[in-house]
Amino acid sequence: xxxxxxxxxxxxxxxxxxxxxxxxxxxxxxxxxxxxxxxxxxxxxxxxxxxxxxxxxx
Numbered sequence: 001x002x003x004x005x006x007x008x009x010x011x012x013x014x015x016x017x018x019x020x021x022x023x024x025x026x027x028x029x030x031x032x033x034x035x036x037x038x039x040x041x042x043x044x045x046x047x048x049x050x051x052x053x054x055x056x057x058x
Contacts, residue, residue: 003026004019047054 002022004022007022008014008019
């Protein structure tokens, strides 16, 4: 995800409103990712469920 600093490096005369929008957008995306992860815990795949030793091979 692009940050405001990345955008500012590419566009040195960028408007402050653009930079603030990029920071706001990144904050909202992170919040939504956290909420989605909290509401939908990761399910085990079929391999993890029926062959637990498969993932621990060295």
